[in-house]
Amino acid sequence: MQDNGNLAVLVVDPNPGMRTSLQNMLGLIGIGKVEYAINANTAIKQLTKRAYDVVLCEYDLASGSGEGQDGQQLLEDLRHHHLISASTIFIMLTSEGVYNKVVSAAELTPTDYVLKPFTVELLSGRIKRALERRAALLPAWQQAAAGKLREAIRTCEEGEKAQPRYAFDFARIRAELHTTLEEHQQAANVYRQIMTERPLGWAALGLARCMVALNQIDDARFILDELLISNPRMMAAYDLLARCLETEGEGALAKKVLEDAVAISPHVVRRLRKLGEVALATGDAEGAEKSFKQVVTKARYSEFRDPEDHVNLVKALVTRGDMVQATGVIRDLERSLRGSPAADACKSYATSLLHDKTGNGGAAAAELQAAVNAVRASSGLSSGLKMEMARACLDHQLDAQAADVMMTVMHDAQSGVSVDQAMGVFDKAGRGDLVEGMGQQLKAQAQILLGVADEKRNMGDVRGAVQTLLEALHIAPNNLQIMVATAGGILRQMNELGWDHPLGQTAGALLDGIRAQDALHPRLAVLVEEYQAARRKYGIAA
Secondary structure (H helix, E strand, O other): OOOHHHOEEEEEOOOHHHHHHHHHHHHHOOOOEEEEEOOHHHHHHHHHHOOOOEEEEEOOOOOOOOOOOOHHHHHHHHHHOOOOOOOOEEEEEEOHHHHHHHOOOOOOOOOEEEEOOOOHHHHHHHHHHHHHHHHHHHHHHHHHHOOOHHHHHHHHHHHHHHOHHHHHHHHHHHHHHHHHOOOHHHHHHHHHHHHHHOOOHHHHHHHHHHHHHOOOHHHHHHHHHHHHHHOOOOHHHHHHHHHHHHHOOOHHHHHHHHHHHHHHOOOOHHHHHHHHHHHHHOOOHHHHHHHHHHHHHHOOOOOOOOOHHHHHHHHHHHHHOOHHHHHHHHHHHHHHOOOOHHHHHHHHHHHHHHHHHOOOHHHHHHHHHHHHHHHHHOOOOOHHHHHHHHHHHHHOOOHHHHHHHHHHHHOOOOOOOOHHHHHHHHHHOOOHHHHHHHHHHHHHHHHHHHHHHHHHHHOOOHHHHHHHHHHHHHHOOOOHHHHHHHHHHHHHHHHHHOOOHHHHHHHHHHHHHHHHHOOOOOOHHHHHHHHHHHHHHOOOOO
């Protein structure tokens, strides 16, 4: 077992007396590397700077005031933003009353709970037990982190048999790996097997997610409805149910589900933000205002601030005709997030909305121009906001600016927006001329990227070449020359550097696309044989 003297521990507790007590206890069991945080925000700041082996976190971080995040909400933020790894030991310190409420409700559970009051012997035993669990699961986690997902699945299968004490842990990791590999039916089978042995909330939620991925929305809704009856505090189930309802066009019901969730757990900014977005989409400007005011307030001292929250609040206020408050929100955005290109873009766009509402078209156009200029220098803005800006530019006859901002969307392979979806904005505006011009520009840029990829490959940068080819593919997805080049580049990388499942899936889809366009293409048969040879080489099942 790891020597306690090498363990780095973060204690998150607002009570100075408890922090001192924990320091003394940890010292008695040989742990001297201890740092402290007094609330969720300071914990996040410290975890952004360095990693810890163990986090000991008080559940009631607000000391009974009901203000700010509790320990469970902090854990969910840390997992969501990848600030702690799967192997980080997170132990929740809580009272018996709180434990009874939260132990079965959370999808993202702590490694362990310690009920207060507790002795040094009890704390030592729980840390020892957590270290033993980490040692058992670590090989699978390490293989997954290295991209060796198939090996990690086999390790989990073997672990379930060899170490039944951790069978559910191994099964959960295995299901999540199948999900990563987009093998949703296999993941669903694992979750179902878990549930036949024990009706665990996280397994039901995992199964519902699989149903959504398989487009079996009605099945997912049934699972989630049943889950929320037995686990009304499982917050992630509300989020997924709202997503299902949105998918089926039931925005008002989705809003109601999110309102129920916020009533139970009012401090999770992500959920409040989503509620505000759904409220805006369903025409509930008053509800959107309420949600986004809370988002802006709660995120003020957060590490996860987003200037787009101010834009959304301005949209709600402008819709309601409250120009005074909207102006105040813009001033707050400028004052509190000054110096960020993303904030500058948001401030200018929000100001343009205000001018549009008051009928000052010239001022609105000038602010849109400033917003587009800021977009060119910014990163992190959502594709949705950029597409809104492009539509606004078209409304003000700012054609070049609309094209500029939309090009930033189409060049971002991680945007989640296809070229066809982006071009659809111009088609709907009746601007086919812009679509044609942008198409020619994208085609020319894709050809330039092919040349860059060739240079990288010749210099031995196989990964860099593939990334450049994927960028070219994103902006010219149906270009046969680029499809062939990208498939070849991916197969070359995997042959030299090992199988990569997402890339393998991309290669397979590209081969299908090439076959659909030109079944007699001279390179197709060679690429198919290379693909099958790579699968055989790395033991990838057909």
